Amino acid sequence: MEMKQKYWLFNVLFLLFFANAIASEVNPSAKPKIYVSTHRGIDYYHMKYTLTPDNVELTLPTYHKYGPSEYFFEYGNFQLFIPKEKFPISAPNCNTHIILRMPMTMGDVFAKRYYTSEQERYIAEKRAVYDKIKQIKESGRGELEVVVELNPYVKVKQEEPLEVELEWCNVFFRDAYGQYIDYVGPLKWTIPRINKKLFKRLEKK
Numbered sequence: 001m002e003m004k005q006k007y008w009l010f011n012v013l014f015l016l017f018f019a020n021a022i023a024s025e026v027n028p029s030a031k032p033k034i035y036v037s038t039h040r041g042i043d044y045y046h047m048k049y050t051l052t053p054d055n056v057e058l059t060l061p062t063y064h065k066y067g068p069s070e071y072f073f074e075y076g077n078f079q080l081f082i083p084k085e086k087f088p089i090s091a092p093n094c095n096t097h098i099i100l101r102m103p104m105t106m107g108d109v110f111a112k113r114y115y116t117s118e119q120e121r122y123i124a125e126k127r128a129v130y131d132k133i134k135q136i137k138e139s140g141r142g143e144l145e146v147v148v149e150l151n152p153y154v155k156v157k158q159e160e161p162l163e164v165e166l167e168w169c170n171v172f173f174r175d176a177y178g179q180y181i182d183y184v185g186p187l188k189w190t191i192p193r194i195n196k197k198l199f200k201r202l203e204k205k
Contacts, residue, residue: 034046034164035184037186039187042151044151045149045156046150046174046184047148048145049088049148051143051145056080056081056133075104075105075106075123076104076123076126077101077102077105079099079100079102080101080133081097081100083096089150089154089166091165091168097169099171102126102129102173102175102180103172103173103175105122122178122179125179125180125198126173126180129202144202146173147181147183148171148173149172153169180198182197182201
């Protein structure tokens with residue numbers, strides 16, 4: 001093969017590799033790494049997912065089951081909608097959208113009050129997450145990497161290599177003890193704490 005042909009072939013292969021690497025990096029529906037943590041004998045499956053203006057909706061005109069879906073509820077819970085084709089885990093029983101929900105921060109019923117001062121701060125963290133996502137959507141700019149829990153509607157199709165699918169349309173922000181958990185892997189604490197790093201990350205433009 002002549003030198004010019006070798007040079008041309010090398011450039012073509014390099015460009016194809018580079019383009020594929022970029023596509024894999026920016027494609028929100030690319031297959032993610034699934035993390036598994038076990039708590040009290042139950043396996044929890046979670047993953048990182050990047051929310052962008054193109055793959056998240058704050059509300060749907062046809063969805064009224066729980067009232068205005070963009071409303072931020074008293075206990076920190078809210079919901080978002082992700083087009084099924086832009087979510088990286090298959091959901092064969094879901095028609096159009098995956099519903100991503102932030103769980104509630106429940107009150108201390110034994111203390112006869114809605115929530116403790118710590119839980120009030122957890123709700124503030126969740127509010128900050130929602131406000132950041134709303135800002136990204138309404139401005140059409142930016143992105144936010146979040147941690148999504150696939151339980152309880154997750155089905156393991158294959159153990160090695162791990163392959164899962166959703167049995168229904170609901171997934172959740174990772175949550176423990178009423179606090180949003182913004183990292184993957186085993187929980188790093190057993191006593192509730194304030195996530196100062198989360199606020200700093202949300203303040204970035």
